[in-house]
Amino acid sequence: MTTTSMQLNRGLEEAVLTTQLDSKTNIQTIEAPKVQAQGINVFYGEKQALFDVNLDMPSKLVTAFIGPSGCGKSTFLRCINRMNDTIDTCRVDGKMIVDGTDVNQKSIDPVMLRASVGMVFQKPNPFPKSIYENVVYGPRIHGLAQKKSELDNIVEASLRKAGLWEEVKDRLDQPGTSLSGGQQQRLVIARAIAVDPEIILMDEPCSALDPIATAKIEELIDELRQNYCIIIVTHSMSQAARVSQQTAFFHMGKLVEAGPTETIFTNPRDTRTQDYITGRFG
């Protein structure tokens, strides 16, 4: 009982934070948090990787997870679309509420969940198919469009949103792997957008890219924010500062501190956060 109320309190506290944040960043609407994590614990076999994480991630904002490697930020991200299901030894406790539903319930089909939660990985992973086939993969398996014209529309719209249309419109039938690293990553983002998800998870999306490609992706993230709830894991603090409005700092499997990005970077409450941000460790 008490823990639940504590979590509620904490949730309220963060809702307040979000409000402050929004007023600062001049966002008109204050929406209810899109994703709410409540008491998430993750175990890999015997080893516990995450300890009681509670966090709200609002819509139309970019939330960044930072922290030293192995701190559990990617593990937490993979809890949101239940990607941890694919690892045999992994066990997740706690509630992950997406749009008011706890997705960790047995009755929730991860297929359904993942159709509305897109994900982009560290290494660009286009399928060994044509650019076109890469983009229509999601709509095809979910049966969102049947006709060629519908699919064509989806491809164009998705690639436009990902800022790749102009570069590839003449060679849609070439393999996705023939693109450069940055283009591949944008292709992957277009592939995720094609099923029109509400949330996009990004797991260090720029760590394999050069600075120019990184800049493009960051620009893209900022644009996409208008329509999606974006959650990004990054090892680069400057990237977190550039693209995110809310930042959460993880350390040793615990969520140390979360709040508006500015606050975290300028006035952290926890000394560990301060140490990390100032480069004492990590």
Added chain:
Amino acid sequence: MTDKNRQRNQAIVQSRLEARNKSETRFRLFGLAMVGVAIIACFMLILSIFFQSLPALSENRLVLNLPLDAQKLDPKGTRNPQDIRSQGDFAGVVMDNLLLRFPNAEADGGYDVLSELVSTIAITPMAKQIADNPNLIGTTTPFSFALNSDLDVYLKGGFGRAREGQFRAANLNVISPSEIELQLSENQKLVYDGLSQASQPLRLDGQVPSLLLFANGGAFKVTQIANGRLSATQIIPPKTALAATNQAFKSASIKMPEDGRAIGDNMIAYGEILQAEGMVKARPNFTLLANADSNDPEMAGLLSAMVGSFLTLCVTFVITVPIGVMAAVYLEEFAPKNFWTDMVEVNINNLAAVPSIVFGLLGFSVFLHFFQMPRSAPLVGGIVLALMALPVVIIASRAAIKAVPPSIREAALGVGASKVQSVFHHVLPLATPGIMTGSILAMAHALGETAPLLMIGMVAFIADVPQSLVDSSTVLPVEIFMWAGRPERAWEAKTSAAIIVLLLFMIFINIIAIVVRRRFERRW
């Protein structure tokens, strides 16, 4: 607008979810079924061979207490082993003893059956024993002989072995010395496999199951059945006359019709009586391991083939391993990376996939014809198998050498060792477990190889254990191939048992490989 779109999408995804999950399940079950089929095939293979081999574990032997008559066994009276072996009438001694039990056999044609009970080859152990101990002559000594293989198969349940029954005859007429007729008593049941298909009266020719009757030490073969009335001919006369009423009979119904089997009803009748009277006894069978090959299944064993396999593998091992390891060391450590070494590598990989029979052709034309080496020799077999195993050993050794981290080489070179020294003092010892494992597994493969050895004449009938590398010999898998093609039913069980022996050797070799790997392998 997007929200509307999203809702629509969600609805579509939701509606298709069930069908997709079903197809997921179907797909998974298909995979599982395929694994199941593979495993069932594996079990069927091993179990069918195992069960077929069971009859070969025991053998029926004819046990006789033979008075060893000097007149017959040593007519010259020299007591010289040579003379005894060449002059002694051992089969006659055995036959005389059997005739004591079946005195009428000479008159009624049973003589031929009796003479087939024990083959000439099956008598040779007795001949050898007596020749080696001439003072046995004149004594009465128990001997046992391997029984005719068809009878042995029958007694172990082959040829649709008899269902046995018992009944009493209400009345019995002796029509002639060799024919009787009898009426079954009320409420007596006749056990006979052919009854169902019978139109009455039923004539028991060679086309329907046979029915044999036994009483008072005699045997009869039923020729006609009509309304509980049986006509039968005598095979073996009873010791005492049959009673006219209420005579008890034992019956044996043999499902496979006489025309369809290698063993006649007469032989079966003799076999049943000998077994009932304790002259035929089942014993554990060691001929398989103790004897060399023979044309008589009851005397055939694997000894010559096992020795042949051993000699052949020795040649293979001695050639393949040093050459394979040297080649691997060269290619991995010394060879420059250029077109030629690439070609050598491609060549080795392809050589490993060349059908084994092509190596047989190579052996036939190069070793037998060009170099005029002897046919059927373990030396040639070993060389052919060595050429076959060579690429496998090279590939395995290269993998093992590659697994040794470069830091070891650098350390050796750093203290001033030459390249050759660094390889032979450091890399090779560390790679040895991997090389040994690969080589041993290649030997296991060579042990099971058959086709190329057929080409170089190792498919000959070898009744002697080979003594040297150039003696004619055969190997286990080829022996299995030859046995599988021989007609007598007993070979089925023999061949299965031989396969079990071969598989046991292979398991043994594989266990050695596993032990070597477990004990000595290092992971870097």
Added chain:
Amino acid sequence: MLQGSGVDLPVFSQLPVSMIAFLLLMGMALFGYFETLKASNTLTRNLRTNSVAGQKPMRPHSLPLYHGWFRLLCTLIPGFGVLVLGASIKPLLLERTALSNLPAEISSLPQDQLDLFLLDAQKIAFGGIPSSDTPQLQEIANIMASTSGMLNLVVAVLAIALAAVGFYWSKGKLSVDFRARNKVETAILVLMVAAAALAVLTTFGIVFSLVFETAKFFKVYSILDFLFGTLWSPQIAIRADQVGQTGSFGAVALFLGTFIIMLIAIIVAVPIGLGSAIYLSEYATDKVRTWVKPGLELLAGIPTVVYGFFALLTVAPMVRDIGEKLGLTTSSQSALAAGLVMGIMIIPFVSSLSDDVINAVPQTLRDGSYALGATKSETISRVILPAALPGIVGSILLAISRALGETMIVAMAAGQNANLSLNPLDMMTTVTVQIVTLLTGDQEYDSPKTHAAFALGFVLFTITLILNVIALRVVQKYREKYD
């Protein structure tokens, strides 16, 4: 003495003389090794005791061991070289001698009879059962035997002489500066190159023997009749002196039988092998995998003759019984039975290679697909299998090559009749079975039957080689892509 040296074949007929030469060589080499070892040790010690105080003592360039080995090799290499060379040119010289001594009526015989004559003479001279025995044969045999003995002696003496030269020359080589180690290492290197070359030599041996014998076959039999003829009946007795009357060697039925049995095997093996590989790599838990995978690989370790027996005694009767129940006429041996069992045999080839290939598909592709909401089966069929396709095709090609070259199963269970039929319930025969049948009888080496076997072998070798080259290339390219 010269006569007595003839045993049953050229290599071994040298035994007494050559054995003495061999032992002498070994003795010399070992003596030289220890002598130099001792001398070299003394040299090292002397250098140390004679060194000026306070200065580092001088050391010979190479360790005594290497000086010893150098001497050993210097003795053995020329000696053995001569022995081996002698043994290999001896058959040629013998034939020359025999030919030059032939009486006119023999040397005017046609080539094949001449060959037979020489073979018989050889058999009389060195043991063996000749096909005929005439005074002329005896005479030539005597000449051959005495020439052989003479040659043996000459070779042995030459070998010892050359070895002795090496022995004395290398003795003088021991010095402080002499780089014995480098020389020995070069020798080792040469030995290793020779070992690697043997693998290449084997391939050449295969190719040459196949081409050579096949060419002989096509001299007497038309290549078109062989490749496109439909009648295969090599059973017609062919005596060596009746070259014109050959049997019929139209191999189409063989090719067809081989193809159909291979097809059945592939139809069995590919779904089972691929299905198992997919299930084991994508669905099965670690525990299941650790038990089932070795179980499947066990199938690969079972000798083919065991499969043949299984096909002959278990599967063929089963196929016949089922066929009879369905009202089909079936023989006790059938292509179907052989194909089914061969399919079981090649399951592990398909499954383990496919398993490797599927595992080589990067996890990130799977993650990408799952993250889009694909189910496992959708991910497998739409992402993993297309990505792994080249590798899987490669593994199937290897399996086909394996099935084409398989001998024992078909030899035991498919039958010997060359049936031009498409019905898998019929008996069929294959290329490999006919090679075995043609070569396991007791016939002369130089008969069209024997040569026909090599022609079949040549076809088999060529096809499997092409398949293997393609498959290995495809698989290698695929591996490089994801490495």
